[in-house]
Amino acid sequence: MAELEKNAGHFLEVKDLTVEYFTKEKVVHAVNSVSFSLEKGKTLGLVGETGAGKTSIAKSILRILPDVGARIVGGEVLLDGVDLIALPEKEMRGIRGNKISMIFQDPMTALNPVQRVGDQIAEVIALHNEGKKDEFKRRAQEMLELVGIPRERYSEYPHQFSGGMKQRVIIAIALACNPALLLADEPTTALDVTIQAQVLRLIGQLRDKLGTSMILITHDMGVVATYCDNVAVVYAGGIVESGTREQIFDHPSHPYTVGLFGAIPNMNEDEEWLHPIDGLPPDPSNLPKGCAFRPRCKYATERCGEGPIEMAETPDGHQCRCCNLEAVIKGEKAK
Amino acid sequence: MAEKKSRGKGSGNSEFKTILKQLSYNKLAMLGAIIFVLELLLVLLAPVISPYNYEEMDTTAIRQTSSAEHLFGTDDLGRDILSRVLYAGRYSITMGIFSTLLAAALGMVIGSIAGYFGGWVDNVIMRFLDIIQSLPGLLLSIVLSAVLGPGYINTILALSVNGIPGQARLLRAEMLKVRGNEYIEASQSINCTKLRVIASHMIPNSISPMIVQATMGVANMIIMASSLSFIGLGVQPPAPEWGAMLSYSREFIRSSPHMAIFPGLAIALTVLSLNLMGDGLRDALDPKLRR
Amino acid sequence: MIRYIIRRLLWMIPVALGVAVIVFTLMTFCPSDAAEIILGSNATEEDKEILRDSMGLNDPFFVRLGDFLTDTFIRFDFGKSWVTKADIKTSILERMPRTFVLTVSTLAISVLVGIPLGIIAAINQGKLGDNMCMAFALAGISIPNFWLALLLVILFSVKLKLLPPMGIGGLEYYILPAIAGCTNGIASLARQTRSSMLEVIRSDYITTARAKGVKEFDVITKHALKNALIPIITVVGTHFGRLLGGMMIIETIFSIPGMGTLIITAVNTRDLPVVQVGSIILAIVFSFCMLIVDLLYAAVDPRIKAQYESMGKRRVKHG
Numbered sequence: 039m040a041e042l043e044k045n046a047g048h049f050l051e052v053k054d055l056t057v058e059y060f061t062k063e064k065v066v067h068a069v070n071s072v073s074f075s076l077e078k079g080k081t082l083g084l085v086g087e088t089g090a091g092k093t094s095i096a097k098s099i100l101r102i103l104p105d106v107g108a109r110i111v112g113g114e115v116l117l118d119g120v121d122l123i124a125l126p127e128k129e130m131r132g133i134r135g136n137k138i139s140m141i142f143q144d145p146m147t148a149l150n151p152v153q154r155v156g157d158q159i160a161e162v163i164a165l166h167n168e169g170k171k172d173e174f175k176r177r178a179q180e181m182l183e184l185v186g187i188p189r190e191r192y193s194e195y196p197h198q199f200s201g202g203m204k205q206r207v208i209i210a211i212a213l214a215c216n217p218a219l220l221l222a223d224e225p226t227t228a229l230d231v232t233i234q235a236q237v238l239r240l241i242g243q244l245r246d247k248l249g250t251s252m253i254l255i256t257h258d259m260g261v262v263a264t265y266c267d268n269v270a271v272v273y274a275g276g277i278v279e280s281g282t283r284e285q286i287f288d289h290p291s292h293p294y295t296v297g298l299f300g301a302i303p304n305m306n307e308d309e310e311w312l313h314p315i316d317g318l319p320p321d322p323s324n325l326p327k328g329c330a331f332r333p334r335c336k337y338a339t340e341r342c343g344e345g346p347i348e349m350a351e352t353p354d355g356h357q358c359r360c361c362n363l364e365a366v367i368k369g370e371k372a373k
Numbered sequence: 374m375a376e377k378k379s380r381g382k383g384s385g386n387s388e389f390k391t392i393l394k395q396l397s398y399n400k401l402a403m404l405g406a407i408i409f410v411l412e413l414l415l416v417l418l419a420p421v422i423s424p425y426n427y428e429e430m431d432t433t434a435i436r437q438t439s440s441a442e443h444l445f446g447t448d449d450l451g452r453d454i455l456s457r458v459l460y461a462g463r464y465s466i467t468m469g470i471f472s473t474l475l476a477a478a479l480g481m482v483i484g485s486i487a488g489y490f491g492g493w494v495d496n497v498i499m500r501f502l503d504i505i506q507s508l509p510g511l512l513l514s515i516v517l518s519a520v521l522g523p524g525y526i527n528t529i530l531a532l533s534v535n536g537i538p539g540q541a542r543l544l545r546a547e548m549l550k551v552r553g554n555e556y557i558e559a560s561q562s563i564n565c566t567k568l569r570v571i572a573s574h575m576i577p578n579s580i581s582p583m584i585v586q587a588t589m590g591v592a593n594m595i596i597m598a599s600s601l602s603f604i605g606l607g608v609q610p611p612a613p614e615w616g617a618m619l620s621y622s623r624e625f626i627r628s629s630p631h632m633a634i635f636p637g638l639a640i641a642l643t644v645l646s647l648n649l650m651g652d653g654l655r656d657a658l659d660p661k662l663r664r
Numbered sequence: 665m666i667r668y669i670i671r672r673l674l675w676m677i678p679v680a681l682g683v684a685v686i687v688f689t690l691m692t693f694c695p696s697d698a699a700e701i702i703l704g705s706n707a708t709e710e711d712k713e714i715l716r717d718s719m720g721l722n723d724p725f726f727v728r729l730g731d732f733l734t735d736t737f738i739r740f741d742f743g744k745s746w747v748t749k750a751d752i753k754t755s756i757l758e759r760m761p762r763t764f765v766l767t768v769s770t771l772a773i774s775v776l777v778g779i780p781l782g783i784i785a786a787i788n789q790g791k792l793g794d795n796m797c798m799a800f801a802l803a804g805i806s807i808p809n810f811w812l813a814l815l816l817v818i819l820f821s822v823k824l825k826l827l828p829p830m831g832i833g834g835l836e837y838y839i840l841p842a843i844a845g846c847t848n849g850i851a852s853l854a855r856q857t858r859s860s861m862l863e864v865i866r867s868d869y870i871t872t873a874r875a876k877g878v879k880e881f882d883v884i885t886k887h888a889l890k891n892a893l894i895p896i897i898t899v900v901g902t903h904f905g906r907l908l909g910g911m912m913i914i915e916t917i918f919s920i921p922g923m924g925t926l927i928i929t930a931v932n933t934r935d936l937p938v939v940q941v942g943s944i945i946l947a948i949v950f951s952f953c954m955l956i957v958d959l960l961y962a963a964v965d966p967r968i969k970a971q972y973e974s975m976g977k978r979r980v981k982h983g
Contacts, residue, residue: 102874104866106789135876142875147868152890152965162876195966211876504682507947507954511909512927516943519931520690596808600913603810604928619811623917626829630818637811645806 048116049078049251050099050219055113057094057103057275064323068094070275071113076268078218081245081252083266083283085259085298087319091275092255093143096221098123099253100140101130117219136166139212140221141241144228145204149196155207156182156192159214166215181210185240202233206240213244220245220252226261238265259298263287271295274320274330281356291358293335293366329361337362337369392581395657402653408646416462423456427613436629445635449625454618454632458639461613464525466643468608469595472532476594477587479533480540485571487541488548495545502538510535514597518606528607532594543586544576585655592647599640615640665962668972672958676951681733683947687940688732692725696934701746736941747935755926755938756945762832763922764949767911770842771904774849779889779896781850782857787884789862797854804851809910813844813917830919841918845911849903856899860892867891893964901957905950 057069069091076082084092097103099115101122115122117137122130139162142148150158159178160171167174179189185206196204205225212220222241226234242265245252254265262269263283270280271292279292290296300313317334320326326333328343335342341361349357353367360366396402415422424444425431431451438446445454487498505513517531551557560570599616601607608614610621615636622632698721699712716722720731735741742752785797820840821829828837864870865888873887874880912924919925923942930938962969 097871100875102871104871131877131879133877134874135878140875142868142872144868148872150869150873150887150891151967153887161878165877195970197967197970208872211872500678501682504679504686506905507679507683507951508687508943509905509908509946509950511906511912512943512946515909515912515927515931516687516690516939519934519939520694522695592806599808600810600910604913604916605932616810619814623814626814626817627822630822633811633814633818637808637814640811641803641807644808645802648802648806 048075049118050076051114051116052095052099053114053116055095055098055115056111057091057098058109058111060107060109066323067325068108068275068322069098070325072272072275072277073113074270074277074280076219076251076253078251079249080267081254081265083262083269084253084255084272085257085262085269086272087257089319089322090272091322092272093223094275095272096140096223096253096255099219099221100134100138102134102140132166135162135211135217136215137217138219138221139215139217141205141208141212141223141225143224145201145208146228148208149204151196153195154193155196155199156194159207159210162211162214178210178214181214182207184213184244185210201229202237205229205233205237209237209241209244213248213250216248217250220250221255222252223255224257225254227257241265271298274325275322276330277359278331279356279358279360281352281354285352285354285356289352289354289356289367290370291352291356291363291367292331292360293337294331296366296370297334329359337366392654392657396653399653399656401649402657405646405649405653408642409650412462412643412646413466416459416466419456419459419463423453423459425453425456427452427457427460428611429453429456436625436632438629438631446629446631448621448632449629454635457613457618458615458635461615461618461636462639462643464608464612464614465595465599465616465640468525468529468532468598469591469643472529472594472598473536473587473590475529475533476536476590477540477583480537481544481576481583483537484541484544485548485576488545489571491549498541499545502541505534506538511597511600514601515604515606518601523606523609525608525612528598528601531601531606532597535597536590536594539590540583540586543582547582581658585651585658588647588651588654592644592651595640595643595647665969665973668962668975669955669959671975672955676948676955679951680944680948681737684733684736684940684944685729687943688729691936691940692728694934694936696936698746698936701934732940736944742941743937745930745935745938747930747933747938752938752941756923756941759922759926760945762920763911763915763924766838766841766845766915766920766922767904767907769838770845770911771849771900771907773842773846774853774903774907775900777846778850778853779857781854782896783861783884783889785854785858786861786865794858798858801851801854801858804847805855807847809844809848810913810917812847813840813914816840816844817917830917832920837918837920841914841920844917845907845914848910849907852899852903853896856896857892860895861888864888864892890964894961894968897957897960897964901954904953904957908946908950 052075053073055069055072056067059066059068072091072095074082084095086092094103094108098110099122101110103110110123113123117133122133125133149155153161156175156178159181160174163174163177163181164171175192179192182189182192187203187206187210191198196207199207209225220241225241226237229237238261241252244250252265254261256262266283268280268282269286270277271286271294272278273294279286279290279295286295287299290299294315297313297315301315315334320330320333326343328345329335329338329347332338332342337360339362347359347361349359350361350363352358352363424442429452431447431453433451435451436447436449437443440446443453443455445458447453448457483498483502487495508516514531514535517534518528521527521531557570565573598607599614599619602609602614602616603620605620608617610617618636619633622629622636625632697712698719699707699715703711703715720728723731735743740753742756744751745755781797781801785794785801788794817829817840820827827840829840831837861884865884869891870883870888873883878887911922912928914920915922915924916928923946927939927942927946929935930942958972962972
């Protein structure tokens with residue numbers, strides 16, 4: 039009972055999610071015991087390097103990991119208290135595209151090249167609504183206009199659209215059934231810089247208009263600052279730090295997060311060099327024991343290599359997975 | 374220049390090694406290679422290992438089924454079928470290999486001319502290939518062997534013409550892909566002759582799909598060669614050839630069906646082993662499937 | 665689109681003429697003497713010479729070629745067989761339907777069995793179903809169809825006495841030829857379908873379809889298959905050519921009086937006019953089918969259709 043009440047506050051709660059990819063020779067630990075929660079109408083930013091497991095987290099929530107080799111090994115994904123991982127496939131299908139939908143990284147390949155763009159929008163509407171074909175078509179046309187594409191282009195094919203236009207179509211598909219949760223997986227990485235801002239603004243406007251909750255996956259701290267309420271920093275398949283946007287930006291406490299901010303040019307100070315993080319992310323099939331960031335961390339001690347590191351609370355009240363928290367905070371202040 | 378060349382060779386070599394390594398992972402491909410090599414040995418050593426002379430008739434043992442003396446039985450003239458199948462393999466397999474090699478060589482020349490020069494040269498060559506290819510596969514070879522007459526060499530010629538357009542198109546397509554690459558421009562910029570650019574840069578880089586096609590091509594050519602012999606073109610009896618043997622067995626299909634079994638089995642096994650190798654090669658050359 | 669089709673149809677005229685010129689030229693090198701075939705080897709050299717003169721065989725090459733082309737393409741007079749004296753046009757009109765029906769039905773069986781087999785293999789990648797389908801397909805491309813035909817005759821006609829071994833008549837006469845003819849096609853289609861399905865299934869737009877909540881069956885049939893079809897259609901096209909060739913041999917084995925037996929008998933008896941006209945007709949039929957294949961591409965893939973349409977505005981470019 040107490041458990042239920044606790045959950046009641048969270049719209050989405052991910053607990054101990056673990057995903058592994060099996061190949062013939064090895065097991066890749068893509069997502070390791072990831073837990074986070076999201077409140078209704080809020081946006082969570084998942085930040086981290088390429089290959090950190092952010093996309094795997096999003097795909098596990100929708101349960102659309104590739105068939106071959108990928109498996110959700112453990113954990114729960116609770117949406118309004120219902121565990122999606124345990125849901126029968128048929129019911130899960132009713133949720134995909136309807137209650138939860140996703141915007142993909144590469145608009146160039148995410149649309150079916152042999153289907154009319156309008157039909158691709160109408161398809162998702164038809165899947166989750168009762169009604170007539172004309173009605174679906176009309177709503178698909180409305181969706182096109184909503185994302186800024188004239189309805190006359192309903193019958194065109196993806197190859198007739200530019201990258202930015204394709205991403206608009208994908209956004210229309212994702213929002214066509216007015217989902218409660220939108221997973222946006224680096225929605226602008228593959229686009230021209232000039233288009234990026236337009237598309238993000240569109241996503242942000244529609245999110246506010248429709249009251250959608252969102253998980254925004256990105257490696258761009260600037261995007262996080264503009265669109266996210268909460269931030270979770272992902273490193274090597276695990277969350278190393280999470281908190282509100284202000285907490286993370288004002289008091290980054292994990293050495294990795296600190297490093298991420300160091301790698302962004304600061305316009306206020308006249309710096310000659312950026313400060314990249316030394317080394318490379320660990321091989322996910324062969325993660326180091328203890329803290330995965332230890333090999334690259336200048337604060338590393340003996341203790342970091344012993345067993346799993348627990349989340350600790352920072353002075354300003356957000357979560358950080360570091361056993362030398364005080365040393366890091368002190369060290370960063372000294373700079 | 375010398376340094377550049379040796380580096381190019383080195384990378385080609387290591388590329389070749391990775392492909393071999395990939396291939397060695399593939400058990401089915403290795404099985405195919407082993408079957409094919411064994412078969413090649415058996416066939417080449419036919420004079421040594423075959424129990425009888427392929428022409429030797431034994432009137433006391435006519436149309437016998439398998440026995441200890443005649444493992445595959447005998448035909449209507451009392452000839453040992455095993456010996457004949459072994460000798461026939463020399464014709465069938467070599468016809469397949471030589472016609473493929475000839476087709477690949479000629480296809481390479483034509484394809485590289487078309488691919489390198491482009492423009493009207495390309496256009497004329499491709500339209501000509503269009504016309505040749507509108508005669509569906511076997512028909513072209515049938516017409517050619519009707520003109521050239523039967524026989525081993527003539528059949529190889531008739532078959533290879535059939536394989537030229539495919540190889541030429543393949544090489545042309547690959548070369549068009551390669552032509553855009555910067556190192557071709559680079560070598561042109563240092564005044565390499567056209568022939569040199571074609572021979573030392575473009576062909577080596579376009580060759581891997583050709584190898585796959587050629588492996589499968591040998592299998593296909595063996596079937597075509599035996600088809601031609603089967604309908605009375607190609608190699609003529611009494612010379613043994615798998616297709617000719619099968620054709621001959623039709624007369625006795627009611628009384629002695631065993632005559633139709635073993636030559637066909639030999640074709641099927643050879644083609645199977647080549648296809649296994651070809652599949653393995655294709656997978657090994659496909660970087661997407663590499664581990 | 666219509667402009668493209670018209671251009672392609674017009675292009676078939678030079679193709680047919682080209683084939684005719686090539687075949688005719690090749691045939692002049694053929695060691696064959698019309699007079700001897702028609703009059704028999706007992707005829708006197710004088711009689712033979714008179715006949716050759718009257719047939720125009722002593723004319724210069726280009727005159728004969730010109731006569732042949734005008735007869736064939738303008739007067740549609742295909743001439744008479746040297747051996748049987750039968751009118752070639754009549755023989756072809758009588759035999760073409762049989763070959764056509766046999767080839768098309770064999771192709772239909774190949775498509776209807778091969779593509780589903782390939783899909784089953786692809787969605788069960790690495791599992792038992794995949795391995796079984798692929799083992800069957802490997803056997804299918806490795807067993808020459810004329811040998812399979814012989815084996816089928818041995819089993820079903822000689823041993824079991826269920827089906828007739830040769831000739832034409834009711835439907836039962838076509839069962840063995842069709843089975844012998846289709847295994848190759850089933851196998852190559854299954855292999856191509858499997859590999860292109862595997863490639864397509866990994867695509868992002870398949871993930872998009874799944875993320876929309878599309879049923880797995882619809883993901884495969886509606887989204888994946890249509891995208892995988894292009895290389896499959898290519899195989900259908902090339903296979904059609906092989907089938908036309910393979911059917912010639914199968915017709916011979918089962919003594920079906922079709923185009924194949926017509927041409928092969930003519931080749932063996934050096935009956936040049938029949939070989940010439942027969943080859944040209946088969947080439948035209950084949951070109952038609954390749955045109956249909958190219959149009960199927962456009963029907964399946966809007967990108968190819970757009971390409972064709974822009975081509976129609978400029979100029980036809982194949983290959």
